[in-house]
Amino acid sequence: MKRKDTVKLISADEMEFVIDKDAVMVSQTIRNLLTSPGGFAETKLGEVTFPEISAVILERICQYFYWALQYSRGKETEFHIEPELTLELMMAANYLHT
Amino acid sequence: MSNQKKRNFQIEAFKHRVVVDPKYAEKTWSILEHAIHEIYNHNASGLSFEELYRNAYNMVLHKFGEKLYSGLVATMTAHLKEISKSIEAAQGDLFLEELNRKWNDHNKALQMIRDILMYMDRTYIPNTHKTPVHELGLNLWRDNVIHSSKIQSRLLSMLLELVHRERTGEVIDRGLMRNIIKMLMDLGSSVYQEDFEKPFLEVSAEFYMGESQKFIECCDCGDYLKKAELRLNEEIERVTHYLDVKSEVKITNVVEKEMIANHMMRLVHMENSGLVNMLLDDKYEDLGRMYNLFRRVPNGLSTIRDVMTSHLREIGKQLVTDAEKLKDPVEFVQRLLDEKDKYDSIISQAFSNDKTFQNALNSSFEYFINLNNRSPEFISLFVDDKLRKGLKGVSEEDVEIILDKVMMLFRYLQEKDVFEKYYKQHLAKRLLSGKTVSDDAERSLIVKLKTECGYQFTSKLEGMFTDMKTSQDTMQGFYASHPELTDGPTLVVQVLTTGSWPTQPSITCNLPAETSALCEKFRSYYLGTHTGRRLSWQTNMGTADIKATFGKGQKHELNVSTYQMCVLMLFNNADRLSYKEVEQATGIPASDLKRCLQSMACVKGKNVLRKEPMSKDIGEDDAFFVNDKFTSKFYKVKIGTVVAQKESEPEKQETRQRVEEDRKPQIEAAIKRIESLIERDFLERDNNDRKLYRYLA
Numbered sequence: 001m002k003r004k005d006t007v008k009l010i011s012a013d014e015m016e017f018v019i020d021k022d023a024v025m026v027s028q029t030i031r032n033l034l035t036s037p038g039g040f041a042e043t044k045l046g047e048v049t050f051p052e053i054s055a056v057i058l059e060r061i062c063q064y065f066y067w068a069l070q071y072s073r074g075k076e077t078e079f080h081i082e083p084e085l086t087l088e089l090m091m092a093a094n095y096l097h098t
Numbered sequence: 099m100s101n102q103k104k105r106n107f108q109i110e111a112f113k114h115r116v117v118v119d120p121k122y123a124e125k126t127w128s129i130l131e132h133a134i135h136e137i138y139n140h141n142a143s144g145l146s147f148e149e150l151y152r153n154a155y156n157m158v159l160h161k162f163g164e165k166l167y168s169g170l171v172a173t174m175t176a177h178l179k180e181i182s183k184s185i186e187a188a189q190g191d192l193f194l195e196e197l198n199r200k201w202n203d204h205n206k207a208l209q210m211i212r213d214i215l216m217y218m219d220r221t222y223i224p225n226t227h228k229t230p231v232h233e234l235g236l237n238l239w240r241d242n243v244i245h246s247s248k249i250q251s252r253l254l255s256m257l258l259e260l261v262h263r264e265r266t267g268e269v270i271d272r273g274l275m276r277n278i279i280k281m282l283m284d285l286g287s288s289v290y291q292e293d294f295e296k297p298f299l300e301v302s303a304e305f306y307m308g309e310s311q312k313f314i315e316c317c318d319c320g321d322y323l324k325k326a327e328l329r330l331n332e333e334i335e336r337v338t339h340y341l342d343v344k345s346e347v348k349i350t351n352v353v354e355k356e357m358i359a360n361h362m363m364r365l366v367h368m369e370n371s372g373l374v375n376m377l378l379d380d381k382y383e384d385l386g387r388m389y390n391l392f393r394r395v396p397n398g399l400s401t402i403r404d405v406m407t408s409h410l411r412e413i414g415k416q417l418v419t420d421a422e423k424l425k426d427p428v429e430f431v432q433r434l435l436d437e438k439d440k441y442d443s444i445i446s447q448a449f450s451n452d453k454t455f456q457n458a459l460n461s462s463f464e465y466f467i468n469l470n471n472r473s474p475e476f477i478s479l480f481v482d483d484k485l486r487k488g489l490k491g492v493s494e495e496d497v498e499i500i501l502d503k504v505m506m507l508f509r510y511l512q513e514k515d516v517f518e519k520y521y522k523q524h525l526a527k528r529l530l531s532g533k534t535v536s537d538d539a540e541r542s543l544i545v546k547l548k549t550e551c552g553y554q555f556t557s558k559l560e561g562m563f564t565d566m567k568t569s570q571d572t573m574q575g576f577y578a579s580h581p582e583l584t585d586g587p588t589l590v591v592q593v594l595t596t597g598s599w600p601t602q603p604s605i606t607c608n609l610p611a612e613t614s615a616l617c618e619k620f621r622s623y624y625l626g627t628h629t630g631r632r633l634s635w636q637t638n639m640g641t642a643d644i645k646a647t648f649g650k651g652q653k654h655e656l657n658v659s660t661y662q663m664c665v666l667m668l669f670n671n672a673d674r675l676s677y678k679e680v681e682q683a684t685g686i687p688a689s690d691l692k693r694c695l696q697s698m699a700c701v702k703g704k705n706v707l708r709k710e711p712m713s714k715d716i717g718e719d720d721a722f723f724v725n726d727k728f729t730s731k732f733y734k735v736k737i738g739t740v741v742a743q744k745e746s747e748p749e750k751q752e753t754r755q756r757v758e759e760d761r762k763p764q765i766e767a768a769i770k771r772i773e774s775l776i777e778r779d780f781l782e783r784d785n786n787d788r789k790l791y792r793y794l795a
Binding site: 028029032033036037038039040041042043044048049050051052095097 | 146
């Protein structure tokens with residue numbers, strides 16, 4: 001059962017990640033999506049599909065969201081990025097404005 | 099998107115996305131264009147934000163930002179032109195509502211469009227210095243809708259029409275006005291100013307010009323000001339409800355100029371209702387309103403002040419030169435105090451205690467009080483009256499209040515030394531006749547004078563008080579050392595130090611034997627303890643209480659002056675005395691003697707003497723007898739107390755002369771001081787004006 005304050009992110013290979021809203025708002029793009037007036041399709045269903053982001057990347061990104069929340073609360077830890085994921089992760093980050 | 103990586107890492111060649119499809123840009127753009135259409139048609143719910151965002155993102159990433167941007171401009175423009183037409187088509191009052199609705203729609207659409215084009219806004223636009231999406235949307239709205247030829251003038255005239263209707267009393271939709279005006283403000287302050295504010299101010303000026311013309315023909319000053327105030331408040335309220343706050347000062351300036359500044363003189367001088375009438379009738383509310391309105395315009399307050407000043411000077415001048423009023427000095431001063439109270443009240447209640455008005459009041463009083471050179475004397479007489487009887491039974495605080503008011507008038511006097519002379523004379527009389535209502539009040543006034551003018555001014559006055567006290571002690575000492583005298587007539591002596599008391603010509607008269615013996619005893623006693631001093635009796639200032647038995651045995655105690663006592667005692671040894679005999683025996687100077695005899699022979703109820711002939715005046719050939727038929731209800735009869743009167747002409751001249759004399763050394767001293775300052779380079783004379791001195795740094 002989906003709780004009200006979560007959003008479902010779906011990767012290109014149809015993996016679903018259910019993430020808290022606060023975490024997801026770390027991405028400016030997703031934030032705009034959810035707060036844009038007029039109600040795009042995504043807001044009704046509460047889910048966003050990213051046909052150009054793979055599950056591995058998307059998963060890492062979701063972890064990043066939570067890390068960012070923690071970091072902003074003052075916990076200083078490093079977010080480790082596996083080198084082979086770097087490029088795609090950066091591109092996704094650029095895309096998601098995060 | 100590339101496939102999953104193998105575990106061990108491989109470096110692959112950096113790949114650009116290859117544009118396989120030459121029409122890639124076209125296709126992508128048309129997806130977005132379609133989306134924009136849907137957004138404007140309120141159909142966004144079917145669209146995927148992610149998809150649109152991704153398309154725009156990719157276009158920018160692949161260097162098609164230009165196409166995206168220009169496409170946006172074209173599409174939006176086209177939509178706005180359509181919208182413009184639909185607004186134009188609206189009829190009458192629905193025009194503004196339609197405009198407002200479409201504006202709201204546009205704003206919403208704009209935000210959605212900006213959200214999906216966010217990547218372009220973040221990257222392409224700053225790089226190329228193009229206008230960001232939101233601002234672009236506002237500009238396009240402004241250019242295609244607001245400034246469209248069919249809308250621009252219609253919008254303005256509708257707005258002005260509504261304002262006009264509201265000014266004539268109709269109720270309008272203020273919420274709608276507020277939204278439209280806010281729209282103009284959002285489009286830029288120059289839009290607000292050019293498309294609305296400037297014309298609004300012009301039209302308002304015309305309107306208020308008309309209003310003021312209409313009112314000034316038919317209203318009196320008070321009513322006109324009420325109306326002006328109403329309109330002013332109305333405009334301020336209008337601004338808070340639906341205009342830019344920066345417009346407030348501009349529109350109030352318009353109202354102030356048209357309704358007040360342009361008619362200022364006419365209002366102030368309006369017959370029967372203008373400023374002077376308001377002042378005369380104490381119309382605090384009207385005056386307050388005038389003050390508040392006029393302070394908003396240049397020279398407003400100075401106009402009021404000037405008219406008030408000249409009016410005051412006029413009234414004051416009349417007051418001090420009106421012969422009728424001058425007959426009663428106490429009444430005269432009271433009128434001055436009343437006038438001052440009146441204006442103090444006006445200034446505090448209506449002119450918010452404005453210092454400049456206080457100053458104008460003070461300078462006016464100073465001007466006219468000094469027009470009459472008897473003012474110092476009259477003020478002293480007023481004080482004399484108060485200290486003799488006027489303050490009887492008055493509370494301490496009220497006494498202070500009255501004395502402070504007197505001080506205030508005193509400050510206006512230019513000839514303060516004249517006042518001092520008279521005050522000394524009057525005080526002397528009060529002290530010597532024991533006729534002061536309150537010692538505390540006397541001293542309080544001396545303190546105030548000292549604070550105002552310094553120790554020099556009051557040192558002699560204080561000396562007089564000291565003398566009175568010392569004399570009391572002396573008398574006690576005298577009787578203590580002469581116990582054998584306690585059965586005889588009681589002597590009360592006040593020893594006056596010459597310098598402190600007003601100079602009197604000291605003419606001694608011939609005292610009756612009993613009295614002169616007693617006086618001599620006192621003289622030796624006093625000189626015994628104060629060697630090196632000289633005493634001279636001031637017989638013109640004393641009093642006596644005499645027990646008298648008349649023809650039918652009626653006994654009375656008479657309170658008389660020393661002179662009167664001398665005259666009466668003569669009749670212990672004679673039944674009839676002629677004027678000349680009395681004069682010779684007593685040695686009293688002629689004018690005093692005549693007054694003295696008159697008060698005992700010609701005044702009803704006090705006629706202890708009888709005169710032949712029974713004329714009103716004392717003639718040199720008159721004869722005097724004791725009036726055996728004298729009756730009075732009272733046992734104790736007071737005859738002719740010496741009251742301070744207005745000086746006669748010759749007395750006045752004399753006093754003034756003495757004042758002039760006293761001034762000479764003061765002026766000389768001042769000249770010496772100035773010369774010394776000039777020598778020491780503290781002062782220099784002005785080159786052009788010989789009467790001007792300048793301080794040197």
